[in-house]
Amino acid sequence: MEKQLSIAECDRILTGPGSPMETEEKVIFGRRLTVWKHLPPTFRDFLIFNLQKYSQKEFISSPLPLREPFKSSKSLTDKADPRERLTFGDVLDRSLKLAAWMRSRGIKVGDRVVIGGKNCTGWIVSFIAVHLIGAVTVCLNCWVPREQMVYSIKMVEPSMVLLDEERAEILGPFTHVKESGLPPMFCWEESGHLPSVVEIYSTPNNQGTKEVLDGVGLAGLGPESDAVIFYSSGTSGFPKAVLSTQRMALSNAISGMVATARALLRAGLPLPQPPKPTDPQRVVLLSVPLFHVTGCLSWLLRAITNGSKFVTSRKWDVKEAVRLIVEEGVHTVGGVPAIASQILQSPDLPDNIALDSIFYGGAPPSKHMANEVRKRWPKAAVIQGYGLTETNAVACAVSGADYLSRPDSTGPPVPICEIRIVNPDTRKPLSTGQQGLILIKGAQVMKCYYGNEQATRQAIDEEGWFDTGDAGYLDEDGFLFIKDRLKDLIIRGGENIASMDVENALTSHPHIDEVAAIALPHPILGEVVGAVVTLRESAKARGVKVTEESILGHVRSKLPKHAMPAMVIIWEGGLPKNVNGKTMKKEIKSVAVKEWERRQSVNNRGAKAKL
Numbered sequence: 001m002e003k004q005l006s007i008a009e010c011d012r013i014l015t016g017p018g019s020p021m022e023t024e025e026k027v028i029f030g031r032r033l034t035v036w037k038h039l040p041p042t043f044r045d046f047l048i049f050n051l052q053k054y055s056q057k058e059f060i061s062s063p064l065p066l067r068e069p070f071k072s073s074k075s076l077t078d079k080a081d082p083r084e085r086l087t088f089g090d091v092l093d094r095s096l097k098l099a100a101w102m103r104s105r106g107i108k109v110g111d112r113v114v115i116g117g118k119n120c121t122g123w124i125v126s127f128i129a130v131h132l133i134g135a136v137t138v139c140l141n142c143w144v145p146r147e148q149m150v151y152s153i154k155m156v157e158p159s160m161v162l163l164d165e166e167r168a169e170i171l172g173p174f175t176h177v178k179e180s181g182l183p184p185m186f187c188w189e190e191s192g193h194l195p196s197v198v199e200i201y202s203t204p205n206n207q208g209t210k211e212v213l214d215g216v217g218l219a220g221l222g223p224e225s226d227a228v229i230f231y232s233s234g235t236s237g238f239p240k241a242v243l244s245t246q247r248m249a250l251s252n253a254i255s256g257m258v259a260t261a262r263a264l265l266r267a268g269l270p271l272p273q274p275p276k277p278t279d280p281q282r283v284v285l286l287s288v289p290l291f292h293v294t295g296c297l298s299w300l301l302r303a304i305t306n307g308s309k310f311v312t313s314r315k316w317d318v319k320e321a322v323r324l325i326v327e328e329g330v331h332t333v334g335g336v337p338a339i340a341s342q343i344l345q346s347p348d349l350p351d352n353i354a355l356d357s358i359f360y361g362g363a364p365p366s367k368h369m370a371n372e373v374r375k376r377w378p379k380a381a382v383i384q385g386y387g388l389t390e391t392n393a394v395a396c397a398v399s400g401a402d403y404l405s406r407p408d409s410t411g412p413p414v415p416i417c418e419i420r421i422v423n424p425d426t427r428k429p430l431s432t433g434q435q436g437l438i439l440i441k442g443a444q445v446m447k448c449y450y451g452n453e454q455a456t457r458q459a460i461d462e463e464g465w466f467d468t469g470d471a472g473y474l475d476e477d478g479f480l481f482i483k484d485r486l487k488d489l490i491i492r493g494g495e496n497i498a499s500m501d502v503e504n505a506l507t508s509h510p511h512i513d514e515v516a517a518i519a520l521p522h523p524i525l526g527e528v529v530g531a532v533v534t535l536r537e538s539a540k541a542r543g544v545k546v547t548e549e550s551i552l553g554h555v556r557s558k559l560p561k562h563a564m565p566a567m568v569i570i571w572e573g574g575l576p577k578n579v580n581g582k583t584m585k586k587e588i589k590s591v592a593v594k595e596w597e598r599r600q601s602v603n604n605r606g607a608k609a610k611l
Contacts, residue, residue: 002268007412007478010265014258015415020274021254021261023415028224028247028443031464034416035247035443036254041223042246043131046253047304048092048213051128054277054307055089061311061328062121065165065189084121088307091125094201098129100208101200102160105184109134109221112156112229114183116140116149116171117164119290119312122188124300126162127290132212134221135159138229139291141239143495143560146170148239152231154181156241156450161185168194223247229450230293232389233489233496241450242389251444252297252393253305255414259383262412263400275306282308283328287316288335288494293393294362295335298385308332318342322349334359334383336494337369338525344372354379361385361394361410362494370407386410386482390446390459390466395419396480409479417442419480420465421473435473435483439465488585490517493525497563502529505558506565511539511546514575518589520566520596528566530592534575546570567596 005013015023022037040046051059062084086094107113113130115137117123130137138156140149149171153161160183163171171185172193187194211217227246231239264271284303288295303310311328313320321343324330334340337360343349354377361384373382382404385397396419398411413419417440421430424437445466448456460466469487474480490497502517513536520530535546548568556564569592576584 004268005265007262007266010262011415013265014261021258021415026443029447033441033443033464036251036416039223039247039250039254042134042221042225043227043250044134044215044218044221046250046301047095047128047131050304050307051088051092051095053088055087055092057088057277057281057307058085058309059088059091059303060084060086060121060124061309062119063312063314065120065122086121091121091128094125095128095132096209096212097200097203097205098125098197099132099212100205101197102129102135103133103212103217104208105160107133107135107159109218110136110226111160112136112138112158114138114140114153114156114158114161115163115291116142116161116167117188118142118166118314119286119295120164120314122162122164123290124310126188127296127300131227134218134225136226136229136243138241139231139296140167141231141291142167142289143562144239145558145560150180150182152239152241153183155239156229158183162197163187163194165189165191165193221246226447228296230291230296230389232449233498233501240452240455242446243448243450244392244446248444248446249297249392250301251416252293253301255394255416255444256298256302256385256397258394258414259385259397259399259411260381263381263402266402267400277307279307282306282332283330284308284310284332285321285324285328285330286310286312286335287321287333287339288362292362292494293387293389294494297393298359299335318346319348322346325353325355326350331355332357332359336360336362336526338493340373341369341524344376357381357383359383359385361387361397362491370404374404384410386480388440388468390468391417391440391442392444392446395440395442395444398479402479406475406479406481409475409481411480412478413440413442413480416444419474419478424471424486430473432476433473435471437486438468438470438472438480438482440468441465490519490527490529492522492527492529492562495562497529502531502555502559502563502565505555505563506531506533506551506568508558509533509546509551509554511536511544512551513537514571514583516575516583516585516588517565518585518592520593522566529563530567530569530589530596531565532569532571532575532588532592534571534573567592567599569595 014021023034024037026035064084113135115126127137168187168191185194186197188197190196190198223246225246228244228249230242232242286299290296311324340358340360358380370382383399385394387393387395395417396410396413420439421436430436441464470482471484471486472482488499499517503515506512506515512533514534516532518530519527522528551568576587
């Protein structure tokens with residue numbers, strides 16, 4: 001039996017001369033970095049090449065808009081099918097028309113255009129159209145309350161906003177207030193709240209679309225041009241706008257393939273050939289929001305790279321997901337571990353359905369997840385990744401036998417990425433196996449937090465090392481293990497929730513004094529929000545009755561659904577603090593988790609929390 005290749009040996013093969021994953025060194029913004037040599041220079045180049053390459057293949061299978069669908073003579077939509085079906089060529093055609101229309105309204109290279117909506121055709125077309133004219137896509141988090149959406153839009157100073165009908169209804173009233181500071185807003189569906197852009201898809205504009213396709217007016221657009229903004233919840237209580245260049249964000253189109261390639265080489269198997277238009281089509285079920293880096297830069301870019309059919313739904317529902325897996329012939333699912341777990345455990349999933357690949361990241365999976373998947377689908381490739389919004393998705397990834405042998409590891413860093421473990425106080429590097437703060441450096445690390453130089457300097461040092469806020473260690477083979485979070489975040493089904501957001505909402509209650517928001521374990525979602533509160537002395541003196549239910553009722557309108565506490569404990573006396581007066585959350589969490597587990601054992605309270 002041949003000796004198994006090491007990770008370093010695999011990477012030398014993968015990144016060698018002539019390989020699609022070949023790397024080279026470049027000085028970018030004053031830092032010498034390893035980059036993917038054959039990465040397309042811009043999103044525009046990447047999108048046009050692949051949309052034309054697979055033009056005859058079906059690309060999107062999406063729920064029909066609530067009102068009229070886009071008008072397109074090329075649509076594959078069947079009247080008996082409640083879904084909209086478009087080829088790669090259809091999507092390019094619509095995107096060119098939308099891009100030409102945006103250019104006619106003055107949108108140019110580098111302008112920021114906000115995209116806000118559910119996973120649907122309109123979101124994807126808008127994303128592509130913005131990049132066709134070299135503008136910057138701003139992917140609005142649509143799970144936050146209206147006030148945070150408005151704040152998020154204003155902070156990036158956009159030139160235009162494109163929305164679905166639901167967001168148009170939420171944000172439309174602000175367009176009538178001159179002092180709102182919001183730019184022109186349009187809806188990509190028929191809407192009575194904002195001007196609609198639906199009609200442009202059936203309006204000929206041959207000259208405008210030709211100029212867009214030919215690249216007219218794109219002087220200066222290149223790999224280091226601004227490309228995309230995602231929002232990171234962070235721990236400040238306010239979202240931060242994560243700005244990345246074309247190269248930074250596009251890097252994940254290749255980084256996302258590394259784990260599979262390494263697993264094949266480690267197993268002594270040949271690498272697959274680059275996908276061709278004539279290859280049998282793969283079908284991918286999208287289960288996470290496109291406004292997240294995972295949904296956009298991992299799932300959408302992978303589908304476009306491989307010419308896969310991209311199946312979407314309006315919101316996550318395991319019954320609907322299973323129905324789509326069966327009816328659409330889905331091969332690949334994933335997102336966060338909670339998604340894979342729910343599908344795996346669904347009683348509705350037929351025994352004869354065999355998925356062949358499952359990807360997840362964004363939250364720590366159960367150690368047993370890999371074996372559970374392998375037991376149900378022995379031939380399925382299981383890939384786990386680790387990354388952040390600020391690293392444009394994948395920084396580390398693992399698959400195959402390596403994942404089965406190290407199910408609690410997120411794998412080695414991809415070849416363009418470096419991982420360093422340091423003492424969180426001194427920032428001195430630690431040895432193999434020692435736990436410390438995880439720093440990441442590489443060509444995929446964000447450019448900055450838009451409009452927030454102070455936060456950028458706090459996150460990225462002069463050498464380019466990004467502070468993840470996570471704690472972990474590297475083993476002797478270079479595999480990363482995440483052990484804790486130094487940032488005060490709760491990750492519910494892959495969605496980052498800043499404890500401060502929850503605490504601010506709770507302290508707005510007139511009778512609450514102190515608050516500590518903590519993470520509670522959940523078998524499906526990984527974590528849910530818990531809160532421990534104390535009451536004001538004035539409320540106690542007056543005998544005011546404050547209950548868990550009344551507290552939850554107070555914050556229901558102040559928090560998005562995913563950030564609502566699953567349990568609130570009213571603590572007697574003051575919250576425990578250390579000698580510096582800092583709330584001792586570990587001690588509080590220990591007590592809260594015991595109460596949470598007691599409740600679940602009694603009546604399974606909280607176990608049915610939904611994504």
